[in-house]
Amino acid sequence: MMKKTLTVISIIAVAAVAAGTLMLLASWSLGTAGAVSLGRDGLRVTHSDVVSTLSMREIEGVTSLKVDAVSADVTCIPAQDFGFEIRTYAGEPAWRLEDGVLLVDELRHDTGIFNFSLPWRDTDDAGTYIKIYYPQGSALDVLSITNVSGDIKFPGLDGAVREAVFATSDGDIDVSSLKADALTLRTVSGHIQTRGARAARTTLDTSSGEVALADFSGALDAQTVSGDIEISAADIAFQITSASGDVDVAAETLSGRISAVSGNVGVAAAPREGDLSYSVRTVSGAIVADGRRFSRFAQSAQGGPYDLDIDTTSGNVLLTCEATPG
Numbered sequence: 001m002m003k004k005t006l007t008v009i010s011i012i013a014v015a016a017v018a019a020g021t022l023m024l025l026a027s028w029s030l031g032t033a034g035a036v037s038l039g040r041d042g043l044r045v046t047h048s049d050v051v052s053t054l055s056m057r058e059i060e061g062v063t064s065l066k067v068d069a070v071s072a073d074v075t076c077i078p079a080q081d082f083g084f085e086i087r088t089y090a091g092e093p094a095w096r097l098e099d100g101v102l103l104v105d106e107l108r109h110d111t112g113i114f115n116f117s118l119p120w121r122d123t124d125d126a127g128t129y130i131k132i133y134y135p136q137g138s139a140l141d142v143l144s145i146t147n148v149s150g151d152i153k154f155p156g157l158d159g160a161v162r163e164a165v166f167a168t169s170d171g172d173i174d175v176s177s178l179k180a181d182a183l184t185l186r187t188v189s190g191h192i193q194t195r196g197a198r199a200a201r202t203t204l205d206t207s208s209g210e211v212a213l214a215d216f217s218g219a220l221d222a223q224t225v226s227g228d229i230e231i232s233a234a235d236i237a238f239q240i241t242s243a244s245g246d247v248d249v250a251a252e253t254l255s256g257r258i259s260a261v262s263g264n265v266g267v268a269a270a271p272r273e274g275d276l277s278y279s280v281r282t283v284s285g286a287i288v289a290d291g292r293r294f295s296r297f298a299q300s301a302q303g304g305p306y307d308l309d310i311d312t313t314s315g316n317v318l319l320t321c322e323a324t325p326g
Contacts, residue, residue: 054093057083057133063100064142065134072106072128073150073171079133086130101142106130143180147171154178156196164199170209183218185211204229220256228263246315257309265310266318276321277301278308285312289319 059082067074072088084104086093094105106128128150139159145152147168154166156177166173167186175185175194183199185192185206192204192211197218204211204222211222211229220238222229224245231238231249238256240247242263249258250268254276258265264285269276280287280298287294298319300306310317 051087051089052093053085053087054095055083055085056095057081059083059097059102061097061100062102062138062140064140065102065104065132065144066142067104067130067132067145069106069130069145069147069150071149072130072147074130074132074145074147074152076132076134076145076154078136078155080135081133082135082138083133084131085133088128104130104132151190224263242315255307258311260312260315262314263312264316264318265312267308267310267320269308269319269321271321275300276308277306278310278319278321279306280310280317280319282312282315282317284314285316287317287319289317290321 062082065082072086082102084095086095086104086106088106092107094107096103130150132145134157136156137158140157140161142163142165143157143161144163144165145154145167146165149169149171151172151174152166152168153174154176157179158177159179161178161180163182164178164180165184165186166175167184168190169187170189171187172191173185173187173193175197177196178194179198181200183197183202185194185202185204187205187209188207190209192206192209193214194212194216195214197213197216199218202216202218202220204220206223206227207225209227211224211227213220213229213231213233216231216233217235218237220231220236220240222238222240224242224247226244228246229240229242229248231251233249233251233254235253236249236251236256238249238254238258240249240256240258242258242260244262245260246264246266247258247260248266252270254267254269258267277300278289278298279300280289280294282296287296287298289298289300292298308319310319
């Protein structure tokens with residue numbers, strides 16, 4: 001009799017929990033009307049069970065900017081003052097200013113035990129966004145924007161940055177006109193594109209994302225698995241490692257090393273003074289250097305050190321060097 005009673009109680013308890021869970025999920029998926037309030041210092045907040053927006057303008061005393069996003073595209077917009085505007089689905093955005101560091105976060109919905117999105121619920125991430133407003137003439141200590149699936153777009157900064165970081169998982173990165181002591185560009189499958197980046201040290205890491213660095217200048221340490229890397233520069237020193245991604249570099253002045261497995265390598269140098277010394281080695285790839293074809297090994301001269309060192313396993317190498325008028 002006791003066992004039957006316990007069994008009945010257990011069934012009722014499980015049914016009650018299941019019913020409560022269904023009601024909770026149903027109410028969450030339907031959402032409720034949002035409440036809008038205008039707070040101090042122009043802070044505007046909109047909350048609902050589905051959509052949250054947060055905005056703030058005229059933020060003073062900013063010396064560093066850090067943005068942490070998940071799926072919202074991050075767009076930086078030149079303005080008179082620092083500020084931001086966030087719209088997220090099933091999340092609670094947040095911000096704070098600490099010791100001159102402006103932190104802007106896109107936080108996803110968290111139900112504790114249950115942390116997932118309902119398949120029938122409208123959570124189109126195309127409607128989420130983060131807009132960052134900043135004075136274009138600012139000088140920043142740290143500029144860090146990270147994302148998972150959303151894109152990052154930074155249109156440029158006239159002032160200098162000590163350390164700049166742009167990172168995504170599969171979101172694209174688009175950066176223009178940036179001067180930094182240290183620049184980090186990192187993605188898994190997203191594309192990376194820069195125009196006019198100047199950095200004493202640039203670290204670039206991608207798995208399958210395509211990379212295009214235009215009008216680049218500085219020292220570059222780049223790694224790719226299958227993504228292609230294309231670089232145009234006036235003056236560049238580099239260390240580039242690739243598995244199957246192709247590497248193409250065009251520059252007036254260059255020096256460094258390229259190591260590839262099956263990826264093809266193309267280098268076009270146009271030095272204003274002197275000749276480019278090089279050493280090229282491959283196991284089974286073809287080599288064309290200065291219009292001449294080589295089987296496995298090519299050198300501009302005996303001995304070293306060399307301005308350019310290229311090493312591949314099966315990737316082909318095309319090297320052209322044509323001096324330009326000084």
